[in-house]
Amino acid sequence: MQFDTPATTNPIDQLTIVGQSIPRIDGELKTTGKAIYxxxxxxxxxxxxxxxxxxxxxxxxxxxxxxxxxxxxxxxxxxxxxxxxxxxxxxxxxxxxxxxxxxxxxxxxxxxxxxxxxxxxxxxxxxxxxxxxxxxGVFDLSEAMKTAVKPKDAGGAPPDTAVGDFDAAFETAPVSLEETYTTPDQSHSMMxxxxxxxxxxxxxxxxxxxxxxxxxxxxxxxxxxxxxxxxxxxxxxxxxxxxxxxxxxxxxxxxxxxxxxxxxxxxxxxxxxxxxxxxTTHRPATIQRIRIGAERDGTITAIAHESWSGDQPDGQLETAVMQTRLLYAGKNRMTAMRLAELHLPEGNAMRAPGEAPGLMALEIAIDEMAEKLGLDPVEFRILNDTQVDPEKPERPFSHRDLVGCLKRGAEQFGWSTRGKPGTRREGDWLIGTGVAAALRNNLLVPSAARVRLDQDGVVTVETDMTDIGTGSYTIIAQTAAEMMGLPMDRVKVRLGDSRFPVSAGSGGQFGANCSTSGVYAACVKLREAVIQTLGFNASEVVFENGTVRSGTRSVPLAGVAGPDGLSAEDTIEWAELSDSHQQSTFGAHFVEVGVDIATGESRVRRMLAVCASGRILNPITARSQVIGAMTMGVGLALSEELAVDTRRGFFVNHDLASYEVPVHADIPHQEVIFMDETDPISSPMKAKGIGELGLCGVSAAIANAIHNATGVRLRHYPMTLDKLLGGLPALS
Amino acid sequence: MSYSSQVSFTINGESRVLDVDNRTTLLDALREHLHLTGTKKGCDHGQCGACTVIIDGRRVNSCLTLAVMHEGDAITTIEGLGKPGDLHPMQAAFVKHDGFQCGYCTPGQICSSVAVLEEIKANIPSHVTADLTAATTVTEVEIRERMSGNLCRCGAYSNIVEAIVEAAGTRA
Known part of the structure; x- marks a missing residue:
């Protein structure tokens, strides 16, 4: 199936199973130790x-x-x-x-x-x-950046972009900011x-x-x-x-x-x-320089984001400026990325590559700029929203509701009660709140599936899609059940086997949308095969409640297929809709922290994410993706850093005791709101990615909350207590 | 010189006798010798909690203890708590609250949480217990503190705490 025109009404829109909060179908296996790794x-x-x-x-x-x-x-x-x-x-x-x-x-x-x-x-x-x-060998990025080069490619995009005259606009801007931010090497550290x-x-x-x-x-x-x-x-x-x-x-x-x-x-x-x-691999460290110029009313007139990262010879950039090309308006802009040769282990993709570290920097800069302008950081972001690709204004976003996320989040979080930095105190705790915007692109990858209807009316889906905890088993079953008009227990899903059709796989938050679209395509073919077998008029057929109905005729799906079953296989392929429309997902993160006035220890007290990412296929598994990403964002903000031995050339803290990922005690109750939306330009599922969006911006929201709590502006992750101590008020 | 020993213990109510290399951890005895692979190896040196089992009522990182040290012990693993179609209330609560994603830390989280509730019931204090003379209660703060040896990189903590609170039958 070639997806070349925006989706119209299709069987998924019934939402009898898709979009419902259905617990994971592999849940019993995983909680009883019967899932085999x-x-x-x-x-x-x-x-x-x-x-x-x-x-x-x-x-x-x-x-x-x-x-x-x-x-x-x-x-x-x-x-x-x-x-x-x-x-x-x-x-x-x-x-x-x-x-x-x-x-x-x-x-x-x-x-x-x-x-x-x-x-x-x-x-x-x-x-x-x-x-x-x-x-x-060369192991120190701050040294190696001096000889960094412009690579040919930045993950399929150009390493540099420029629109208008950034230098002139920045020079003449009445309010401006120029700062450098750093993010360390980070580890996936999956269990x-x-x-x-x-x-x-x-x-x-x-x-x-x-x-x-x-x-x-x-x-x-x-x-x-x-x-x-x-x-x-x-x-x-x-x-x-x-x-x-x-x-x-x-x-x-x-x-x-x-x-x-x-x-x-x-x-x-x-x-x-x-x-x-x-x-194995890790997310490479970055050094990022951000410059923003604005009118006194808050309109951004100039924005520049440059990033340096390192990798093995013939390696890749950490594409930390990508979101800055899309997130805010501004007539004059430039981005640039440079790659240094390092002989540390291979740098490569980690959850939201590019945007995660990029937003860790950009969204602090935006907070700083709002402060300089005397504007509320939510308002400043709304003021500079854009509905078109700012580098190519002829390209609209397929659907963009960043403003909705910010407004809804502000209301839900109680943002209006926020005070000035360093003014709220509860006992030994300095309390502050922070916000950050999230953007992560919606990537489209071909994905195939095979579906088979047996004579008992059970549909089996086979695709080499993987479930890395994302919920693929469940949402794929939901898709097939919705398409074939079956209850969930009449659908079996088999994944992760090279003998099955090649899927999108799990990466770049493209897995859910693309793999279910592949299953959708295969089910469309299976429906056609069923209709043909029954000799029904295709235009009137409804698949529901385990039956196939056409006018007054209704036939149970069980029994349609003979002993050999009915099989169909198809691939979803993507046409130019992603060229004509920028497809991205959006969100807003709100965080409240407490900082211990004596020790500088930061604790996250409240977290809210509002996400606009198309149709949510399953609110349970989608929410879990987001809270998991928010948790990782706490780690990246406060504790996660691979320490480089710049003499011997390795990461010293290579275990789970010294590379500190968040634990239970670090994470409060987390709240997630999904904007009620669909994106028909994305796919027949009208869904988009969610798993990486949840990480984008979280760490900056925490950094901004720490600033609001203490008045101390930190620009270098992780924001450990040693970096805060010097700036905290004297104990009295 | 012999490098192996015989050890007998009870696993999930069943008596087992094993000849194991003296270096074999309880974790590897379970996974490699008894094929009870529900107990997971995440770090193999006591940092992640994925290998948590319950020995005579106490939770233990099974990677940090040798099999031969458990002569006569009664060991409960995830397989001993419940099985598909017949879940332990804690397992059911984890499914209901989506207290997991990839599932790899999950058996350890569940074994740990079952024992945590017993620890609280037994009035064993933790770092966050404010009053050592009062009865310890199931609160989210107590659960978070006591569960902090069980890492979950998927970040299901918020849901796990909800699952444990529900399984405890207590409003936190």
Missing amino acids: AYEWDEENIAYGHPVGSAIAKGRITSMDVSAARNADGVLAVVTTLDVGKREKGKQNTANLFGGDEVQHYHQAIAVVVAETFEQARAAAALVKVDYAEEK EPHASLATWDGDELTLWTSSQMIDWWRTDLATTLGIDKEKIHLKSPYIGGGFGGKLFLRADAVLAAFAAKAVKRPVKVALPRPFLVNN
Whole structure:
């Protein structure tokens, strides 16, 4: 199905099942421990692989002595990076995962030790001796930014944009701001470590793994192993979190495949938690310079956002200026991004790549500007709203209700009672509130599905879509149930298997909208097949309550298909609607914090998100996406920072005790409001993404609340107490 | 010299005898030897709580204790609380309140929360208990404090607290 004209009325609009608050259909499995994750699949005669990581950040391996490891109890094989030699890299990977003598980053996989038991493999892995020829690397972004270059590409967009004459407008603006903001390297730190179980049958590989994107992994694994993609069967039905960290093929899959080949047995490999940070990817740190000029009435006349980030050679930008191209009006504007070469582990996508760190900076700057203008920050944002792409005014937004989010949120939150900075105190706590706008684009990716109606009237959906906690199983079942006029218990959903049609996968908050649209397309075909089988007049047919009705004729869906069932498969493909219309999602975050006047400790007391992101397919799972993102936003604001050892070139705090993600005690009750809207230009589902929008702006709202509480303006994340202490009022 | 030992304990009411490498954690004994994979390995060194089980009524990070240390113990895992179609009230409350997303920390959260309610009932104070002489009550603040050893990166905390409050049958 080609989606090339805005959606009109379709069966989804009935909203008997889609849009309803239906609990997750995998909920009972997950709460009883019966959902099976990658490392848990049962195979006969499994051997255990344990990885060995590089102890240097850059250089070459000159020799490896594996004799002690190989002779250790229970060891079956040691497969080294020298044994397998340099491999062709998967196209989605920046750094090599395994193979060859070159070391590109700390904890790059350089061997896998395979033994009868986990304990034996782990013990023997410590016996591998490695000699390196270490080379000098560059690890400090603040130094490397001086030699940063303009890359060819910024995730499909130009690295630089300019409209009007920013310099002149900024120079003459009566009110202006110029500040620099920084965000640190951040870690996905999903709860399930990357893990794979590989088993070979001749030249065919079956791999249970933990992947957000089945087809990307399969393709890149084939490239890395040097085998035909068709020889790989990849399965990932349950994924213990990803947040972008499982978008691209990782070392566990490659190590398990080589290890299983070597010992001719199934082998499973999980990355030990302390490997995750330096062996896999992270969100790169940014240094951002923002300049804004405005008239005294608050009209923005000039806005500029520049960002510097680093990555491995041939790596990518953290595209932190993207939202600034779209969020606010302003006749004169420029954005620019520069990429520095660093030899830290690979930087790559983490939840809301670009917008998350970009809004962490921009939305503080907007708050600062409102303060300079003497305007309420909600009003200042509303004043500078735009209904068209400010860089290309001929391009309207498909639907944009940022103003509605701000107004609704302000009312719900009690924004009007907000006082001046540093004026509200309860005991030892300085109390403040903050607001920030959210924007994240609605991305469209082709997505296919297969649906089959059996003779009992049960519809089974198969697609290689993944459910990383997002609720894919449930919303896909809802889509098929709505389309086929069935109750939820007559729909089965099978996901995460490379034998199923290739879906959008889980990333870029495109999964829900695109994968359900693919299921919609397949169901349209299945409906046609049913109608044809029954010889009904297509224009009058209604699928409802398990029956197919046409005029006075009504036939149960059970029994329409013979013993072979009726199957249909289709792909949703996207035409030019995304060129003619800017498709984005919008939100407003409101936060109340308390800052301890003696210690500078910040505590989040209240949180509200208002989201405008098209039709909400399931308010329960959508809300969970948003509160989860808000929680991550608390971490990014207050505690999360990968500490760089700039001498040795690695992230020091590579575990969950020292990389501090929020815990229960950090998170208050969270409130989420969805604006009642649809976006027919987005898809036949009229939905858009939500999972990343929830993170966009949260951290800045917290920063702005801290300013309102204390009068201290912080521009460098995370906003730990040491940064606040000096600015707090004297204790009396 | 032998590196393995025999250990017998009760898991979810069933007696089990295992020969395990002395280095085998209780977590790996459950997952790799008994194939009770509901107990999750998130960090394998006591930082995340995904491996929480209940031993003789107390919650324990099963990655931080060796299997051979549990001779004669009664161990309850997520599989022992309830099963699909026959959920423990806490499991049902987690489903109802969507107290999870990816599901990986969930068995640990549920085991921990079941034991937390027992701790409060037993009047065991926590860091946030204001009055040590009064009876401890189920409040959101108490739950958040006591559950803070169970990380959830999906960020379901707000819903988890609601689920636990409901399961406690108490208005917080």
